[in-house]
Each structure stands twice: as structure tokens, then as C-alpha cells.
Amino acid sequence: MTDWPRLLLPASFNGQGFYVESGTAEAGHSVSTTKIPNGRHINESFGPNARKFEVTAYLTGALSHVRAEGFLSAAETNHRGVLILPDIGPSLVRLTKAKREFQKDKLGYIALSLEAVAEPANAGLRLSANALEAQIYAVAGLAATAFGLFAGSSFRLAGQPSTVQEAAYDAAAVPLGDLVALRDSVRLDPAGRDALAPAFSAATLALGGLIxxxxxxxVALANAAIALGDAADPATLAETIVAFGAPDDAPPPQVSQGTALIIAENAGYGVALQSAARALALGEAQARRIYRDRGEAIGARAIATAVFDDALSRAGRAGLDMARELSAMKGLIAELTVRREADLAPLITVSAGRSLPSLVWAWSLYADPLRAExxxxxxxxxxxxxMPERFEALAS
Incomplete structure (x- = not known):
């Protein structure tokens, strides 16, 4: 049986995510009908009309009014961009209208009416790689705010007994400890470790004030993850996350009532933050990763997808805002990886009856001895x- 909701894409405009209530896409053709004598007429085609999109979107959370203002500003200024709808995918459009609705009895929920018109086919559907990279960094900043909203709304701390608060502190310390372990395993040089120190110190201090x-x-945890992604080698960070394995699920409650349930819930939120912090760090690093060949790019895309999917599966209802930003980052990383992958030469298999020096092969394959190394x-x-008698090399 097809699970239709899982086939839907996260909706966004230029990387800014939103939820979709309903939407329409309109296509047509421009035809001029001219009457001629004897009751006849002729039709003249002027080509297809611009495809139009009308979307009823909505935003939730404490920052929904700020993000709504961003869409209104985009319609006035930065109106050209990529619109992704759940069942259609990306389209290069001009955002022609953004209309915000306010209802007093629905605070924290803002509805938006968006209208857009598709750019002509020869306008180039895709953003440049540099633009995609910049969008990933922008979404990382939004994700940090969403991390704060998740931690503030999920952990049950106020008015709880000391046993619950102590257990919540231990659960919240797990994602920071995981980032520290990643930092210590990615072989940073002294300058890189010094660059990370302020963000990790701030996260440690914020952990002390968790209650x-x-x-x-x-927010501090997210900023530490972003700093790690900026400092670490992207390939090494990805390999380290794979080596660590997926975070363990939180243990179930020993009894099905009282503080045991709250302790188990808080433990689950800690695991969700751990998985999300990994995804955020990897996404920040992947934005600047350069690949040697297509095989490496394909492998990196698969790892990033697995890490982000794990984070999204753990976010739950309390982490809708966090999941939205991570979903946007996941899509941007996939598109950027595909773009950079397309510019790479494919691999070929080279074989000979005997071993030859790499210098000989460099000249034979590329007429460039500098590629021997x-x-x-x-x-x-x-x-x-x-060199071995059989090995892989770039086609060009």
C-alpha cells in the first residue's frame, strides 16, 4: 500500500519553509480568435501562458510573525526564486503576491496566501552552486532558533521534583557530549580547536542553566554544531558520524505513570536534539565540500540523507519547526551535491599487463605529468x- 504522505516534499520558497493547506497550479495557452466572412474564424496561437501557482500556506511557532514578514518582504524585493510545493517539486518563479491573515483566536498560527508565476523555460531553473551554499548557511541560522524553540517547549522541567530535573539535565547533556566526541575525533588542528572553543564554552554554560x-x-547547542561544521573537514566529519552509528533510542519508562513517564519523555527529547545536532553540523560542513569524483559525491549524498532522515524521524510534534528547517537544509544539500556532481568527470577502470609508474599513466591518460600524484x-x-595492473582513474 502506498504511503502517500511520505512522498510529499517539504514546501519552501528560497529555502524558507512553510506548511501547505492547499494549492493550485494553472497552465494554459494564449489563442487569438479572428472572425472572417461567411461565419468562419481562424485561431492564432501565441504560445503557452505563464504557469501560475496559488498556495494557501501557514506558519506556526513563536517566530511565525517574523517569518511571515519575511515572505511579505520577499514579494516586494527578492521575489525571484525557487518555489517547492509538496506534490510538484521545484519551479523557478516570481513571487507576485503574499497576503498575510491574522486571527486573534489563532495566535502562533499565521496563514499566508501566496501567488507566483513561473519564469520562462529559458530562464534557468536552478540557482547557482554559490547561491545554494549561501541558502544552506541561512537555513542553519533559522535552525538554531528552532532548536531553542524545541528545547524550550519540549523538556518538562518547571515544578518537577529534583529526580526529574536531574534526569532531564543528563538527557540534555547527551547531545553536547556527542558533539564534543565528534570534535575530538575529527582531528582538528590547534587553530580549528581554538575557533570552536567559544561556541562549546557557551553551550556548556547554557547547559548549566537548563532548568x-x-x-x-x-540555541547554544545548535551554534556549537554549526561551529563544528565550519571547522571540521566535511569528509572526515561524515565518516566519523557514520562510525559513531545512529543514536540509541531513549530507554522506555520502568512504569507507565507518574514521573517515570516524564523522565522517559525528556530522555527522548535529548536523543532528538542529539540527532538534530549531528544533522546540522554535517549540513553546515557539506555546504562547502568539494568532491574528487562522482562516486564520492553519491556516497556523501547518501550519508547526508541518512543522517537527516534519522533526525527528522525523531523530531516528533514538539519539533515541527526544527524539522522544517532541517528538511529545507536536506533538500538544499541534495541539490547542491547533484550540481557539483554533474561537474565532475566519471571514473574509468584502467588496466595493463604489468605494473607501470604513475608518471607514465599520467602522461598516457591526461598528457599531464603533474597528475601522477x-x-x-x-x-x-x-x-x-x-601502480597496480588494474585501478580506477578520472575519465578526464
Whole structure:
């Protein structure tokens, strides 16, 4: 049986996510009908009309009014961009109208009426790689705010006994400890570790004030994840996350009532933050990753998808805002990886009846002796003078 909701894409305009209540897409053709004598007529085609989109979108959360203002500003200024609808996918459009609705009895919920017209086919559907990279960094900032909203609204702390608060502190410390372990495993140079120190110190300090201000800890944790993504080598960070394995699920409550349920819920929120922090760090790093070949790009895209899917599966209802921003980042990373992958040469298999130096192969394949070192490194040989009889190399 087809699970239709899982096939839907997260909706966004230029990386700014929203939920969709309903939407329409309109297409047509421009035809001029001219009457001629004897009751006849002729039709002249002037080509297809611009495709139009009308969407009823909505925003939720404490920052919904701020994000709604962003859509209104986009319609006035930065109105050209990529519109992604759940059942249609990306379209390059001009946002022609954004209408905000306010209802006093629905605070924290803002409805938007969006209208857009598609750009002509020759306008270029895709944003540049640099623009996609910039959007990933912008979404990371929005994700940090969403982390704070999640931590502030999910952890049950106020008025709880000390046993619950202590358990919640331990649960919230897990994602920060996980980031520290990642930091210590990605082999940062001294300058890189120094660059991370302020963000990790701020997160540690915010953890100490978790009971009174969990929102600040969520933001600080996200900023530490972003800083780690900026400092770490993207490939090494991805390999380390894979080596660590997916976060363990929170243990179930020992009894099905009272504080045991609250302790188990808080533990689950800690795991959700741990998985989300990993995704945020990896996404920040992937934005600037350069690939050696298509195989590496395909593998990196698969790892990023798995990490983000794990984070999205754990967010739950309390993490809708966080999941929205992570979904937007996931889509942007996938598109950016595909873009950079398309510019790479495919791999070919080279074989010979005997071992030859990499210098010979560099000249034979590329007429460029400077590429001998890359051939040897790709083949994994201990000495460039003795290449294997069969190995992989770039086609060009």
C-alpha cells in the first residue's frame, strides 16, 4: 500500500519553509480568435501562458510573525526564486503576491496566501552552486532558533521534583557530549580547536542553566554544531558520524505513570536534539565540500540523507519547526551535491599487463605529468613507481 504522505516534499520558497493547506497550479495557452466572412474564424496561437501557482500556506511557532514578514518582504524585493510545493517539486518563479491573515483566536498560527508565476523555460531553473551554499548557511541560522524553540517547549522541567530535573539535565547533556566526541575525533588542528572553543564554552554554560532557561541551551547547542561544521573537514566529519552509528533510542519508562513517564519523555527529547545536532553540523560542513569524483559525491549524498532522515524521524510534534528547517537544509544539500556532481568527470577502470609508474599513466591518460600524484593516491599504492595492473582513474 502506498504511503502517500511520505512522498510529499517539504514546501519552501528560497529555502524558507512553510506548511501547505492547499494549492493550485494553472497552465494554459494564449489563442487569438479572428472572425472572417461567411461565419468562419481562424485561431492564432501565441504560445503557452505563464504557469501560475496559488498556495494557501501557514506558519506556526513563536517566530511565525517574523517569518511571515519575511515572505511579505520577499514579494516586494527578492521575489525571484525557487518555489517547492509538496506534490510538484521545484519551479523557478516570481513571487507576485503574499497576503498575510491574522486571527486573534489563532495566535502562533499565521496563514499566508501566496501567488507566483513561473519564469520562462529559458530562464534557468536552478540557482547557482554559490547561491545554494549561501541558502544552506541561512537555513542553519533559522535552525538554531528552532532548536531553542524545541528545547524550550519540549523538556518538562518547571515544578518537577529534583529526580526529574536531574534526569532531564543528563538527557540534555547527551547531545553536547556527542558533539564534543565528534570534535575530538575529527582531528582538528590547534587553530580549528581554538575557533570552536567559544561556541562549546557557551553551550556548556547554557547547559548549566537548563532548568531555568532550556531555550538558550537549544540555541547554544545548535551554534556549537554549526561551529563544528565550519571547522571540521566535511569528509572526515561524515565518516566519523557514520562510525559513531545512529543514536540509541531513549530507554522506555520502568512504569507507565507518574514521573517515570516524564523522565522517559525528556530522555527522548535529548536523543532528538542529539540527532538534530549531528544533522546540522554535517549540513553546515557539506555546504562547502568539494568532491574528487562522482562516486564520492553519491556516497556523501547518501550519508547526508541518512543522517537527516534519522533526525527528522525523531523530531516528533514538539519539533515541527526544527524539522522544517532541517528538511529545507536536506533538500538544499541534495541539490547542491547533484550540481557539483554533474561537474565532475566519471571514473574509468584502467588496466595493463604489468605494473607501470604513475608518471607514465599520467602522461598516457591526461598528457599531464603533474597528475601522477593524484593517480597514486587514488589507487592507494605505497609507492608511485609501482601502480597496480588494474585501478580506477578520472575519465578526464
Amino acid at each position: 531555568d532557561d532550556p531555550s538558550s541551551y537549544g 593524484d593517480l597514486a593516491r587514488r589507487a592507494g599504492v605505497p609507492h608511485p613507481g609501482f
